[in-house]
Amino acid sequence: xAAGVTRIIAVGVDLEHSRRALALAQRxxxxxxxxGHYPTEAAAPDIDALQALAGDExxxxxxxxxxxxxxxxxPDRDVQISRLDELFALAVELDLPVSxxxxxxxxxxxxxxTAHPGLRGAMxxxxxxxxxxxxxxxxGFCLSxxxxxxxxxxxxxxxxxxxxxxxxxLLETDSPYGQSHQRMGMPNRPAYLLDxxxxxxxxxxxxxxxxxxxxxxxxxxxxxKMT
Ligand SMILES: [Zn+2]
Numbered sequence: 001x002a003a004g005v006t007r008i009i010a011v012g013v014d015l016e017h018s019r020r021a022l023a024l025a026q027r028x029x030x031x032x033x034x035x036g037h038y039p040t041e042a043a044a045p046d047i048d049a050l051q052a053l054a055g056d057e058x059x060x061x062x063x064x065x066x067x068x069x070x071x072x073x074x075p076d077r078d079v080q081i082s083r084l085d086e087l088f089a090l091a092v093e094l095d096l097p098v099s100x101x102x103x104x105x106x107x108x109x110x111x112x113x114t115a116h117p118g119l120r121g122a123m124x125x126x127x128x129x130x131x132x133x134x135x136x137x138x139x140g141f142c143l144s145x146x147x148x149x150x151x152x153x154x155x156x157x158x159x160x161x162x163x164x165x166x167x168x169x170l171l172e173t174d175s176p177y178g179q180s181h182q183r184m185g186m187p188n189r190p191a192y193l194l195d196x197x198x199x200x201x202x203x204x205x206x207x208x209x210x211x212x213x214x215x216x217x218x219x220x221x222x223x224x225k226m227t
Contacts, residue, residue, distance in 0.1 A: 003191035004212060006030060007219065007226060011064045011099055013038035015049055025058035032226045034061035034099055037087060040074040047086055054094050060223040062091040063099025064124065067112075070103040081108060088116040097121040097222050099144075106132050113139050122222060125174050129156040130163060137168055142222055144170035147180030147188065150199050161203045169204075170218055171196055 010025065011034035012018025018035035025033040035053045037045035053059060065087040068074045075083075091098045098121035102109050106128060113119055113136075122142040126133070133143055143164060149157050161169070172178070173196075175188035180195035201211040220226060 003194045004197075005190050005193055006216075007032065008190050009034055009060060009099075009223065009226070011061070012036050013064055014041055014043075015046055015053075018050065018053055022053055022056055022058060026056075032060045032223065033058055034063040035059055036062055036064045036099070037083065038064055039066050039068040039080045039084070039101060040071045042075065045083055045087060047090055050087075051090060051094070054090070054096060057225065060096070060225040061099050061121070062087060062094070062096050063121070064101050065091075065098055066101030066103075066124075067105035067108055068101065068103040069105045069108075077105075077108070080105075081112065084109075084112050085115070088112060088119055091121070092116050092118045096225075099124045100141075101125070102128075106135075110135055110139060113141070120222065122170050124172060125178060126160070127157065128160075130160055133160045133164055137164060142168045142170050142218065144172045145196060145200065146172050146174040146178035147183065147192070147196050148178065150180040150182070150195055152181065158199075158203055161200055166204070166214055167218060167221070169200070169214070170222070171200065171215055 007030055009032045010021040012021045021033040025031045035050050067080050100123050122144045123136050124144050125146050126143040127148055173188050173190050173193050179188045183192055197211055201208045
């Protein structure tokens with residue numbers, strides 16, 4: 001709170017963590033939950049169980065879901081794609097936004113989004129260059145930036161932050177991962193979102209207060225149950 005973070009979405013990576021995220025959201029008014037299934041999970045998602053959890057008023061997103069073609073231990077690509085298809089269908093059915101994890105699978109994710117008209121959401125931990133940013137923006141998606149954008153080598157990512165439409169820009173921590181450059185070597189925390197926000201405000205040429213107002217509006221527009 002002291003860092004100006006007034007609402008948090010805790011996301012689940014499997015059924016157990018989705019339940020825990022929801023339990024956290026039920027205990028703390030400033031916390032909301034996402035229920036999801038991480039693409040590297042060996043087991044298939046339990047769609048019925050996720051659907052039941054998602055009916056709770058504190059669940060504001062289906063996430064984390066996505067494709068991970070980098071992790072050598074992840075299920076085969078076609079298995080991941082068919083699971084994602086089911087999770088996207090669930091999100092459309094429930095009219096919930098998705099939070100998408102992408103590693104080396106941007107083309108396949110764009111194809112999966114296209115196959116589900118009405119799907120909306122955010123590309124979480126966005127790490128790609130303008131060409132891909134443009135593609136996901138054209139699909140109606142928001143781009144969500146973590147501490148990565150503060151790292152010196154990431155000029156292309158800062159370029160995306162500067163060029164993209166303001167109303168699609170989201171911020172996240174991805175804590176305990178996703179450290180900003182100045183916090184490397186320590187676990188990330190929601191409060192450290194301020195590092196990312198400070199740089200993003202500078203890149204956009206707006207004040208931190210203006211960015212806070214923008215982020216609040218963007219988050220509420222996408223995660224509509226988070227009122
Ligand atoms: Zn992720």
